[in-house]
Amino acid sequence: NQTDLCWYKSPGANPYQSIDHLKSYWEQPERTENIWKAPDGIYWICGQQAYSELLRKWEGTCTLRVIQPSFFVIRKSRSNILRTPL
Numbered sequence: 550n551q552t553d554l555c556w557y558k559s560p561g562a563n564p565y566q567s568i569d570h571l572k573s574y575w576e577q578p579e580r581t582e583n584i585w586k587a588p589d590g591i592y593w594i595c596g597q598q599a600y601s602e603l604l605r606k607w608e609g610t611c612t613l614r615v616i617q618p619s620f621f622v623i624r625k626s627r628s629n630i631l632r633t634p635l
Contacts, residue, residue, distance in 0.1 A: 571613070582606075592616055 565571035574585055585593070585603040592599040595611040603611065 565613075587613060601602060 563572050563575045565575050570586070571588065573580070581600065582605060584605060585607065587593050587601055591609045591613050592615075593603050594599060594614045595603075595609050599614075599616060600611075
């Protein structure tokens with residue numbers, strides 16, 4: 550599933566123009582009677598919290614973002630000594 554976001558070079562351009570169920574959020578941000586659901590793999594970031602959907606009557610400032618966790622796995626050695634410097 551590929552999501553294409555596009556900025557048109559015009560004043561008031563809608564960055565979500567190519568995503569049918571998101572473009573109305575940009576065009577009518579005051580509409581709070583519906584749940585604002587983010588597309589699969591994208592989340593609403595509000596402060597330090599991430600949500601897959603914003604509930605009715607939500608108030609606050611949020612942005613849509615992809616979350617890419619960064620971590621690595623260190624194999625456990627037989628002697629329980631870390632062989633990889635952190």
